[in-house]
Amino acid sequence: MQGGFCNRYFNSDSITNRFRPVFLWVIITAWLSGCSQYSSKKLPVAYHDLNAHYNAYVIARDRIREVERYRLKTFQENYNQPLPILLPLDSTKLEPVRAQLEDAIKKASLVAERHQNSKWLDNSYILLGTARLYRQDYANAIEVFKYINTKGESDEEKHEALILLMRTYIETGDYTNGLSVAEYLRAQPLNNVNTRNYYLTKAYLHQKRQEYAVSAALLDATFPFLKKGESTARLHLIAGQMYxxxxxxxxxxxxxxxVARNRPNYEQSFYATIYSIQGGRTSNERFSRMLNDRKNNDLRDKIYYTMGLLEARAGRYPKAIEYWKKSIRETTTNTTQIPYTYQEMGKLYFEKVQDFPTAKAYYDSALALLPQQSADYKALAARKIYLDEFVDHQSTIQTEDSLQKLAQLNPAALDRHLNEAIDRKLKQQQELLAKAQAIAAQAANRPATTSDIPADQRWVLYNPLLITQGRAEFTQKWGNRALEDNWRRSQKETSAQLAQADATPQTAPGLSPNVQQGSVPAALSEAERKAQKDALYATIPFSPEALQRSNQRLENAYYHLGKLYKFQFNQPEKSISTFETLLNRYPNTTVKPEIYYLLMVSNDQLNRPSGWKDKLLAEYPTSSYARQIGKTGTNATPTATGESAANRTYTEIYDLYKANNLTEALSRAEAAMSSLTGSLIEDKMALLRVILIGKVRGVDPYRQALIEFIRDYPTSPLLPRVREMQVAAEQPTAKRK
Structure with missing residues (x-):
């Protein structure tokens, strides 16, 4: 059996001709002395070293190198975000080189299976773990790297495996274990290669934790171990971003x-210049030269974007918007810059111009195109929630006010007003159709490549921006669908049923069926005009019941709009005017105590004297808002003994919560609330009660308790956390802590 085993290797085609005489002598000698992979004799060890090296390790190493070259070649940098120090792992993007990874795993495993006494054993295990890591098979990768650290013979290979183990922990989000490995390696005598990789991996870990100062310092320590080249230029660019x-x-x-001194590629050199200009560290006179440089034809959008940033910082907002619109128009096939441009436009309208409906429109466009893994996506989505709510309430006020004014017109004036509204709508549809036909005709008379048409003037099928946006919206709503007929249907129907169901034409949102079908009548028939007029009549609140419902919608809209101005947009002036309008129009509103309190707080924020505090104490002395005021008064300040007792009560209830005795904890918390009024931990106990309600009574009572906390403790430092809990509670699969 030993002879047959050796003969299989003797006949291997992978052994090069120049080693064939040596192999012949080694194999014959090994066959005479026994070629066990567990033997420590010189000849068997030499035989297994040779086979492990050339028949397994070298092939696996070359396969891994092919994969790494492919990753580097296909990775798309997003220069609108801090670049990652190490390229992120994505097994789906490595599908084209999956065969190479499989072959690397197969060849590296041969050493462990057949050549246990080979000096290439540890190296092959490292290749095996690396291949598992690239496949995102993290559990097996961790196991392999730990095995090398435990069983490996060479300290250098052990250190290499631990660095890769740290990288694996980073990819799984286990930063605690990653830092533990890093702390151990810090005390080890690493060679130059391992020192370089250790610094890079640890810098990547701190970058992922958004600890940019530490990450930048580690990069600074890495540069002495690096040679000039694109990879070093890229790291200098990243270090600059973090500083x-x-x-x-x-x-x-x-x-x-x-960057320029390390042989960068053109994009790295370009963005190093752009970042320098954005920081105001380089003269912006270079813009004209950059715009006229033919090499920058595909990067003009980024140049105009940077020009807009500088104008916005200087307070020249109209000029900034103009440059950002030029940035969008200059977009060619690469649309990655567009969502970030929309984001800046939305930010300017939100924070500086305070035009919230326009800000919402730009944020909508940004979110439609922004990758969900982007660092800005969550913050942008959270801000958009409040903008959506704001626009909805503002629209409600405008609509209901208009409808109530229409209800007060005499019949002749109302009929004339409705006719004018119908005519305006018809004219808008005709103008929209004419514009669509003109753009379509323009596109039809051009070659298939229409990048010279401005982005906002291109017909949809020739506009890469609209195509990308449409694809994003489709995927968000429907997911990834196969290209097939009737993809909307969860269950396929018969051909006859499909034909009948599809007989009704589908209309796109925002366009009337006539516009989409390519025709708008020059004038409406009497029947069509009457139908539209009847539909408008039905929305006008003529009856007392309809007027009451309209007023309820108005009252609710004013209330929420005022709170948005106060808490989300930090505009106390507009909050005051909104709440005062609410009180003037609806003096019997049920939220009057809260409105009094918020008016008092908003005036205090502006350092204005007001009588809202006295009105609140006089009209609603027992309300929770009156208690909030009482906390600041000297008469209501608890004694040290009272605070000590309050803290003891809270600790006892919290211990019950930690012991999972939730029902008793909730009962005691609700009983203790009245005794803690005015104490420093009243809001803290109220929050614990909210959490217990969620644990004991379920989602709906939990949501209501969160609303009550925000209403009763509007100045609590715990409010930001409660708002986060409220947002999480509104998610379908929300998990409360």
Missing amino acids: DLIGKPEQALAHYQK
Whole structure:
């Protein structure tokens, strides 16, 4: 059996001709002495070293290198975000080189199976773990790297495996274990290669944790171990970005200047210049030269975007918007810049111009195109929620006010007004159709490549921006669907049923069926005009019941709009005017105590004297808002003994909560609330009660308790956390802590 085993290797085609005489002598000798992979004799060890090296390790190493070259070649940098120090792992993007990974795993495993006494055993295990890591098979990768650290013979291979183990922990989000491995390696005598990889991996870990100062310092320690080239230029660019993030522009500029000295590619050189200009560290006179440089034809959108940033910082907002619109128009096939441009436009309208409906429109466009894994996506989505709510309430006020005014017109004036509204709508549809036909005709007379048509003037099928946006919206709503007929249907029907169901034409949102079908009548028939007029009549609140419902909608809209101005947009002036309008129009509103309190707080924020505190104490002395005021008064300040007792009560109830005795904890919390009024931990106990309600009584009572907390403790420092809990509670699969 031993002879047959050796003969299989003797006949291997993978052994090169120049080693064939040596192999012949080694194999014959090994066959005479026994070629066990567990033997420690020189000849069997030499035989297994040779076979492990050339028949397994070298092939696996080359396969891994092919995969790494493919990752580097296909990775798309997003220069609108801090670049990742190490390329992120995505097994789906490695499908084209899946065969190479499988072959690397197969060949590296041969060493462990057949050549246990080979000096290439640890190296092959490292390749095996690396291949598992690239496939995102993290559990097996961790197992392999831990095995090398435990059983490996060479310290260098052990250190290499631990660095890869740290990388694996980073990819799984287990930063605690990653830091533990890093702390152990810090005390080890690493060679130059392992030192470089250790610094890079640890810098990546701190970058993922958004600890940019530590990450940048680790990168600075790495550069002495690096040679000039694109990869080093890229790391200087990243170091500059992180120094910018922590507010150290001098260090950032030094790294941007070093990019050019490390043989960068053109994009790296371009963005190093752009980042320097964005920080105000380089003269913006370079813009004209950059715009006229033919090499920048595909990057003009980024140049105009940067010009807009500088104008916005200087307070020249109309000019900033103009440049950002030019940035969008200059977009060619690469649309990655567009969502970030929309985001900046939305931010300007939100924070500076305070035009919230326009801000919402730009945020909508940004979210439709922004990758969900983007660092800005969650913050943008959260802000959009409040903007959606704002626009909805503002629209309700405008609509209901208009309808109530129409209800007061005499019949002749009302009929004339409705006719004018119908005519305006018809004219708008005709103008929209004419514009669509003109753009379609323009596109039809051009070649298939229409990148010279401005982005906002292109017909949809020739506009890469609209195509990308449409694809994003489709995927968000329907997911990834196969290209097939009737993809909306969860269950396929018969051909006759499909034909009948599809007989009704589908209309796109925002366009009337006539516009989509390519025709709008020059004038409406009497029947059509009457139908539209009847539909409008039905929305007008003529009856007392309809008027009451309209007023309820108005009251609710004013209330929520005022709170948005106060808490989300930090505009106390507009909050005051909104609440005062609410009180003037609806003096018997049920939320009057809260409105009094918020008016008092908003006036205090503006350092204005007001009588709202006295009105609240006089009209609603027992309300929770009166208690809030009482906390600040000297008469209501608890004694040290009272605070000590309050803290003891809270600790006892919290211990019950930790012991999972939830029902008793909730009962005691509700009983203790009245005794804690005015104490420093009243809001803390109220929050614990909210959490217990969620644990004991379910989702709906939990949501109501969150609303009551926000209403009763509007100045509590716990309010931001409660709002986060409220947002999470509204999610379908929300999990409360």
